[in-house]
Amino acid sequence: MSDKTFLCRQTELDENGGVFKVPHPVEQNITIVLIRKDGRCFAYRNVCPHFSIQLDNAQGRFFTYQNRYIMCAHHSAMFDIETGLCVDGPCKNHSLIQESVSEDEQAVYLSHGQT
Ligand code: FES
Numbered sequence: 001m002s003d004k005t006f007l008c009r010q011t012e013l014d015e016n017g018g019v020f021k022v023p024h025p026v027e028q029n030i031t032i033v034l035i036r037k038d039g040r041c042f043a044y045r046n047v048c049p050h051f052s053i054q055l056d057n058a059q060g061r062f063f064t065y066q067n068r069y070i071m072c073a074h075h076s077a078m079f080d081i082e083t084g085l086c087v088d089g090p091c092k093n094h095s096l097i098q099e100s101v102s103e104d105e106q107a108v109y110l111s112h113g114q115t
Pocket of ligand 1: 049050051052068076077090091
């Protein structure tokens with residue numbers, strides 16, 4: 001059985017390139033980054049594989065590059081938005097952990113269980 005949990009309203013996500021952070025609805029002390037690219041929503045645990053810390057800086061700001069990469073605020077690792085793979089930086093070839101999401105006209109949801 002599949003299940004889903006609300007993450008954010010569609011209006012909270014930028015159409016292209018803006019990164020939005022929400023608390024993980026199931027796991028404590030974890031946040032999820034949501035980013036829309038070319039109409040698709042991608043979601044990752046906000047944990048850099050380099051030092052297992054959040055990708056955003058102390059002010060909660062995320063950095064992107066050319067609308068193709070999320071850049072870790074700490075040591076500039078560059079992660080492909082569509083795959084989560086680090087293509088440059090100290091954790092090259094490691095990946096962000098992807099979360100499964102679904103969408104409808106109103107909102108984005110975290111998917112749980114079998115689909
Ligand atoms: S903690 Fe992300 S690149 Fe070092």
